Amino acid sequence: MFVSNNNNNKTTLRTLSSSSSSSSSSTTAVKTLLLVLILSILGQGASALEVPTSSRVITNNLRSGLNIQHDNRNLHDVPKNYYYHDKCEAPPSLCGKCDKCKTCDTCGYQRGYDYYQAMLEEWAKTEEAQVADGQWYAPADKTIQCGATITGFTKLNSNLICNANDASSGLVLSGRNAVLDCAKNSIVGPTGTSNSNSIGITLIGGATALNCNVQGFNVGVLMEDGNNIFKDSRVVGSGGPGGGDNIRTRGEGGCMTIDNVETSYSDYDGIDADHNGVINIYNVKANGNQERGVRIQDNVECANLEDIEAVGNGDEGILSESTDLNIINARANGNSDDGIRINNPTECANLENIEASGNYEDDGIDVRHNGILNIKNAKLFRNEDDGIDIDSSVNCANLENIEAFQNEKEGIQARSNIVNIINVKVFENRDGMELLSLIECASLENVEAFGNDENGISLSSVPKVGLYGTITSEFNDQDGLEIFCNISPANGGCEVKVFADVTLTGNRDDGLDFNGDGSGITFTVDACGSVKICSNRGDIGGDDDDDSPTIDGEITCDEINDSVVDPEGEDFECQEGCFANVGSAAACQSPVHAYCYPKPEW
Numbered sequence: 001m002f003v004s005n006n007n008n009n010k011t012t013l014r015t016l017s018s019s020s021s022s023s024s025s026s027t028t029a030v031k032t033l034l035l036v037l038i039l040s041i042l043g044q045g046a047s048a049l050e051v052p053t054s055s056r057v058i059t060n061n062l063r064s065g066l067n068i069q070h071d072n073r074n075l076h077d078v079p080k081n082y083y084y085h086d087k088c089e090a091p092p093s094l095c096g097k098c099d100k101c102k103t104c105d106t107c108g109y110q111r112g113y114d115y116y117q118a119m120l121e122e123w124a125k126t127e128e129a130q131v132a133d134g135q136w137y138a139p140a141d142k143t144i145q146c147g148a149t150i151t152g153f154t155k156l157n158s159n160l161i162c163n164a165n166d167a168s169s170g171l172v173l174s175g176r177n178a179v180l181d182c183a184k185n186s187i188v189g190p191t192g193t194s195n196s197n198s199i200g201i202t203l204i205g206g207a208t209a210l211n212c213n214v215q216g217f218n219v220g221v222l223m224e225d226g227n228n229i230f231k232d233s234r235v236v237g238s239g240g241p242g243g244g245d246n247i248r249t250r251g252e253g254g255c256m257t258i259d260n261v262e263t264s265y266s267d268y269d270g271i272d273a274d275h276n277g278v279i280n281i282y283n284v285k286a287n288g289n290q291e292r293g294v295r296i297q298d299n300v301e302c303a304n305l306e307d308i309e310a311v312g313n314g315d316e317g318i319l320s321e322s323t324d325l326n327i328i329n330a331r332a333n334g335n336s337d338d339g340i341r342i343n344n345p346t347e348c349a350n351l352e353n354i355e356a357s358g359n360y361e362d363d364g365i366d367v368r369h370n371g372i373l374n375i376k377n378a379k380l381f382r383n384e385d386d387g388i389d390i391d392s393s394v395n396c397a398n399l400e401n402i403e404a405f406q407n408e409k410e411g412i413q414a415r416s417n418i419v420n421i422i423n424v425k426v427f428e429n430r431d432g433m434e435l436l437s438l439i440e441c442a443s444l445e446n447v448e449a450f451g452n453d454e455n456g457i458s459l460s461s462v463p464k465v466g467l468y469g470t471i472t473s474e475f476n477d478q479d480g481l482e483i484f485c486n487i488s489p490a491n492g493g494c495e496v497k498v499f500a501d502v503t504l505t506g507n508r509d510d511g512l513d514f515n516g517d518g519s520g521i522t523f524t525v526d527a528c529g530s531v532k533i534c535s536n537r538g539d540i541g542g543d544d545d546d547d548s549p550t551i552d553g554e555i556t557c558d559e560i561n562d563s564v565v566d567p568e569g570e571d572f573e574c575q576e577g578c579f580a581n582v583g584s585a586a587a588c589q590s591p592v593h594a595y596c597y598p599k600p601e602w
Helices: 019-041 045-049 114-124 585-589
Strands: 002-007 010-015 130-132 135-137 148-150 153-155 169-174 179-181 186-188 199-204 208-210 213-215 219-224 229-236 247-250 252-264 271-273 276-285 294-296 302-311 318-320 324-333 340-343 348-357 365-368 372-381 388-390 396-405 412-414 418-427 433-435 441-450 457-460 464-474 481-484 494-498 501-505 512-515 521-525 530-534 550-552 555-558
Touching (some): 252 271, 294 302, 302 318, 318 324, 324 340, 372 388, 433 441
Parallel strands (some): 153 179, 186 213, 199 219, 208 229, 219 247, 276 302, 318 340, 324 348, 348 372, 365 388, 433 457, 441 464, 457 481, 494 521
16 A cells, blocks of 8 residues: 655655565664664764655656656665655756846936925025015016916916917926926816817926926927926826827936826826936826826836826826836726736836736736846736736746736736746636747746636746746646647757646646647656645546656656545545556556545535
C-alpha cells in the first residue's frame, strides 16, 4: 500500500509494495539509524545523509504507453521527516527581469500651496502690486476683459462672461510672471455659437492659472511652450463645432503641470497632451468626456500621472503614447473602451496601484507598445474583455500583486516576449490566465487561479516556462493547468520547469492537460518542486491518445471520477493518466491513499 507522510505542509507518497518490502524497509531503517550514530561520533553529523537533488524522471502513463523511471535514489532509505525540499537552494530564474522606467522631470514643481504663496509674495513686492485686505489685485487702472493678455499677477473679483462677439478667447497669460488667480470665479464661453476657436485660458511660456472655473469654450484651457501650470481648478463642457478638449497642451519643450483639477463632460478629451516635453498630471478627475478622459500623444517625451480618476468616458479612460509613462494611483472604471490603453511609440510604462473595472467594450488594461511594461498592485474586474491584455509587441512585462476577476474573457492574457508574473490571483473569468505563443519565456511565482469558466492557467506554445513559489489552480470548469504546444521537438518544443509546489484540484475536467499533440512538451519537476493533482473530474494527459509529453520528476496524483471514490472520499484507484512517485508502472495497480480535498459537488 501507499503511506503518506506530512512535514511542513509538504505531502509525498512513498511505496511499500509487500510485507517483504516492509521488512526490508525496517532493516534499512535500523541500518540508517546506526549509520547516523556512527557519523555523529565522527563529527560528520547527518549531513552525509543528504540526498541528491537531481530530478526524478517519470515519463508517460498507461494510456499512452509511457514508462515510469526514476534516478538511483532509494526513497525507502530517506530518513523519516527528511525532505529534499527543505535543503534546496534558490531556484534559477529562467526569464530576465524587465527594467524600471525612468520618472519624469518635475521641473522644480512642488505639489501644494507654498509654491504659489511664494509667487504671490514676490509679486507683492513689485510696484504694480496693490494690497487690500491681504489680497493681491490687478492694478486699478486696468479692467480685465475677455481677450485680454496678462503678463503680471491678476486676480478676478467676479465672473468673466465672454460672448460670441469676443475675438477668440477668454484670457491669455504670457511669460513666467503671468499669474491668474480666479478666486473660484468662472470664465464662461459662448456656448452653442459658431465660434469654433474660442479658448477660455491660454497659458504661454511658463504662465500659471489657479482657482478657476472654465466652461463653455471650444477649448477650455490651452497650454503652450514652456513650464506652464494649471492648478486647483475645474473645466467642464468644452466643445461646440468640431468638438473640443477641456485642457490641451501644444508647443515645444518644457514641463506642463496640471494639479488638482476636474476636467469633465467635454465633447472630446478631458486632457489632450501633445507638446514636445514633459507632462505632470496630479490629482485629476477626468470623467464623462465623450472621448478619452486623459490622452497623452506621441510628441510627449515623458508623462507622470498620479492620483487619477478616469470614469465613464466615451472611449478610453487613459490613452498614452508617450515615450515614457508612469501612472500611480489611478481608477479607470466604466469607460466605453479600455480603462487604460498604452500604444506605440511608448518605450517604457510603469503602472502602480491601479483599479480598472466595468469597462464595457474592452479591457481593463490594454498594452500594445514596443517596450517594457511594469504593473504592480492592480485590481482588474468586470471588464467586457480581458482584465489585462498584453500584445506581442511588448518586449518585457512584469506583473506583480495583481487580482483579475469576473472579466468576460481572460483575467490576464499575454503574448509579450518575456513575461514575469508574481503574486497574482485570477478567478471567475473565462480563462484565469492565458499565455500565448510569441512569448519566449514566462515565469510564474505564487499564482492562484480558481473558479474560472474555462481553464485556470493555459500555456499555449510557450517555449520556456518556469513555475516558482506556490501555484494553485482549483475548481475551474475545465482544466487546472493546460499546456498546449505546436512547436516541434526539432525546433526546441515547449519546456516547463517546476520549482514550485503546484496543486491542481477540484477542476471539472483535467488537473493537468497536455492538449493537442504533446510530443513537443517537456515537463520537469525539480527537486525543489512538487506537483499534486487531486479530485479532478477528468484525468491527466489530455484527451488525445497520441499525447506523448516527456515528464521528469515526481507528480503525486489521485485522479477520480464517480465510479472509484469510496464513501469516505479517501481511497482512490490509479486511473489511466495517474502519476505517482513510484518505481514502476505496476505499482499504479494498487489503491492510493492521499490527503486531498473532498470530492467536489459538480
